[in-house]
Amino acid sequence: MKIFEIMETKDYENVILCHDKTSGLKAIIAIHDTTLGPALGGCRMWTYDSEEDAINDALRLARGMTYKNAAAGLNLGGGKTVVIGNPRTDKSEALFRSLGRYIESLKGRYITAEDVGTNLKDMEYIRYETKYVAGLAETSGDPSPFTAYGVYRGMQAAAEEIFGTLDLRGKVVAIQGVGNVGYNLAKHLYEAGAKLIVTDIFEDNVKRAVEEFKAEYVKPDEIYGVECDIFAPCALGAIINDETIPQLKCKIVAGSANNQLKEERHGDILQEKGILYVPDYIINAGGVINVADELNPSGYNRDRAIRKVSMIFDTVKKVIQKSKEENIPTYAAADRVAEERIKAIAAVKDNYIVK
Numbered sequence: 490m491k492i493f494e495i496m497e498t499k500d501y502e503n504v505i506l507c508h509d510k511t512s513g514l515k516a517i518i519a520i521h522d523t524t525l526g527p528a529l530g531g532c533r534m535w536t537y538d539s540e541e542d543a544i545n546d547a548l549r550l551a552r553g554m555t556y557k558n559a560a561a562g563l564n565l566g567g568g569k570t571v572v573i574g575n576p577r578t579d580k581s582e583a584l585f586r587s588l589g590r591y592i593e594s595l596k597g598r599y600i601t602a603e604d605v606g607t608n609l610k611d612m613e614y615i616r617y618e619t620k621y622v623a624g625l626a627e628t629s630g631d632p633s634p635f636t637a638y639g640v641y642r643g644m645q646a647a648a649e650e651i652f653g654t655l656d657l658r659g660k661v662v663a664i665q666g667v668g669n670v671g672y673n674l675a676k677h678l679y680e681a682g683a684k685l686i687v688t689d690i691f692e693d694n695v696k697r698a699v700e701e702f703k704a705e706y707v708k709p710d711e712i713y714g715v716e717c718d719i720f721a722p723c724a725l726g727a728i729i730n731d732e733t734i735p736q737l738k739c740k741i742v743a744g745s746a747n748n749q750l751k752e753e754r755h756g757d758i759l760q761e762k763g764i765l766y767v768p769d770y771i772i773n774a775g776g777v778i779n780v781a782d783e784l785n786p787s788g789y790n791r792d793r794a795i796r797k798v799s800m801i802f803d804t805v806k807k808v809i810q811k812s813k814e815e816n817i818p819t820y821a822a823a824d825r826v827a828e829e830r831i832k833a834i835a836a837v838k839d840n841y842i843v844k
């Protein structure tokens with residue numbers, strides 16, 4: 490892997506490899522861009538096929554956070570941590586405290602939070618070693634319900650565009666992954682009268698959605714081909730690709746998963762097929778908007794955070810509008826929204842030096 494070449498072409502600031510023999514920690518902290526402020530992005534724990542896969546995931550996710558935070562109007566840059574290991578069997582207090590010490594050593598350039606495979610308890614262990622961790626139980630808490638609410642609002646915006654109404658009653662939504670976000674999203678959709686088709690690799694997660702929301706279940710590899718109005722990827726990334734696109738029968742792709750497009754060209758193909766793709770980092774910003782509220786000088790305010798998350802509706806509309814006006818796919822329109830803000834603020838910061 491040509492790490493410095495990747496860092497140069499995609500403008501990464503730092504990639505930190507963290508290793509601790511006693512706790513077994515093997516982690517990567519990637520800091521992409523801190524033009525707007527300290528890098529904020531969650532900590533993912535996952536079993537990767539190779540160390541290269543883990544580093545690639547950290548890099549892609551960190552860059553996604555730069556764009557997500559910029560487009561959401563936050564004064565934050567982008568970063569992410571990836572811990573290599575099985576989140577169901579390899580966790581320990583020592584492992585997360587060890588990671589916390591690495592984060593502390595960065596002195597605030599990077600702030601962590603939950604992501605796939607990590608939870609409030611893990612964040613508490615990190616907090617023993619550093620204050621640069623958000624999303625703790627006593628402050629903003631688990632970001633997943635906020636992410637789910639943001640996805641729901643973004644879906645409404647997309648539905649208004651495609652179906653002429655933001656009412657999701659009777660619409661069929663296929664959810665891939667009913668974990669923390671997928672479960673909470675399913676709840677909003679069920680309450681709004683949508684019909685749900687779900688899948689997951691964990692049986693307990695499927696059972697919960699089927700029992701609580703009368704969802705229909707399909708096997709993991711069948712979810713792409715189901716007849717539905719909206720396909721909501723809420724598991725892992727790169728699931729919009731050459732194999733899955735020909736199977737899709739939906740009119741909208743809108744879900745929480747980060748890095749849904751395997752490659753940018755897959756966003757072009759969706760557009761050619763007449764499927765509206767709601768860019769992942771626009772629609773899934775609810776969690777980070779919520780945790781970022783903790784950094785407010787007056788402290789965390791839940792109502793304010795919910796109000797801001799709700800505005801994902803408007804951001805999705807803005808991106809769709811830009812895509813139409815500039816005749817570009819939605820993923821490219823989202824990138825322009827983020828890049829224009831970073832460029833404008835970088836110019837302001839160059840204006841004069843504050844001593």
Ligand SMILES: NC(=O)C1=CN([C@@H]2O[C@H](COP(=O)(O)OP(=O)(O)OC[C@H]3O[C@@H](n4cnc5c(N)ncnc54)[C@H](O)[C@@H]3O)[C@@H](O)[C@H]2O)C=CC1
Nearest residue numbers: 632633636666668669670689690709723724745746747776
């Ligand atoms: N938790 C949050 O607030 C945020 C999450 N995201 C993204 O949303 C996605 C979901 O996050 P969480 O719900 O927190 O994670 P989670 O780990 O709680 O849920 C993911 C679910 O997907 C399932 N899954 C994994 N691979 C699958 C496959 N091939 N087919 C079907 N199901 C599969 C897992 O079994 C799990 O139940 C991730 O991509 C994450 O990065 C993005 C922004 C914030």
Ligand SMILES: O=C(O)CCC(=O)C(=O)O
Nearest residue numbers: 530531602603632776777
């Ligand atoms: O929501 C979080 O916990 C932090 C933000 C993040 O990692 C994400 O949005 O992917």
